[in-house]
Every structure is written in C-alpha cells, then in structure tokens.
Amino acid sequence: MSPGGKRRWKLASQHEIEIFRPEIDDVLAALGHPEALVTDKSRLSDFEDARDAMDLVALRMRVGVPLERDDLLVDIAARMRAKVR
Numbered sequence: 001m002s003p004g005g006k007r008r009w010k011l012a013s014q015h016e017i018e019i020f021r022p023e024i025d026d027v028l029a030a031l032g033h034p035e036a037l038v039t040d041k042s043r044l045s046d047f048e049d050a051r052d053a054m055d056l057v058a059l060r061m062r063v064g065v066p067l068e069r070d071d072l073l074v075d076i077a078a079r080m081r082a083k084v085r
Helices: 015-019 021-031 053-063 073-084
Strands: none
Touching (some): 015 021, 021 053, 021 073
16 A cells, blocks of 8 residues: 555556557457456456357457457457458
8 A cells, every 4th residue: 555545556558458459449349348448467358248158159250269258358359460461
C-alpha cells in the first residue's frame, strides 16, 4: 500500500496489444466488447462471452483461428496475423 493506506494499481503492459491492435480490435468486436481495456496479460476467459462452449465455437468462426478459453488475447491476435500472411 502507498502512504496514507490507499492501494495503488499498476496497469500491466500494453506493448504487445499495440503491436497487434487491428487484430485485438477484431477480437474485442467479436466478443461484443470493442470498448474493453485490455493488457498483454488479458485472456479470453476474462470475458464472460467466451466461457460458454457454444459461444467459444461461434467466436472461433468469427476470428478464423483456433482458440481456447485460457488463451492470451495477444496470442490469438498473433495467430490471426500469421494466417493472413
């Protein structure tokens, strides 16, 4: 805790998020959360929509790459970019 007893929060890095910004934006739109604040440590499982098996199948179809609930969003984005090349 910081002086005065208040908790301080530090946002995790967004370096990789920025590298893959177009793909991250596509994933967030497919999740129905284009406004979400995400970091390099954000996982698909952080989003309720990705927790249901049927939703996961639909999401795979929308983003066009294999994915699992525990995937980092930056890993999904990297697969999406590699598929385009």
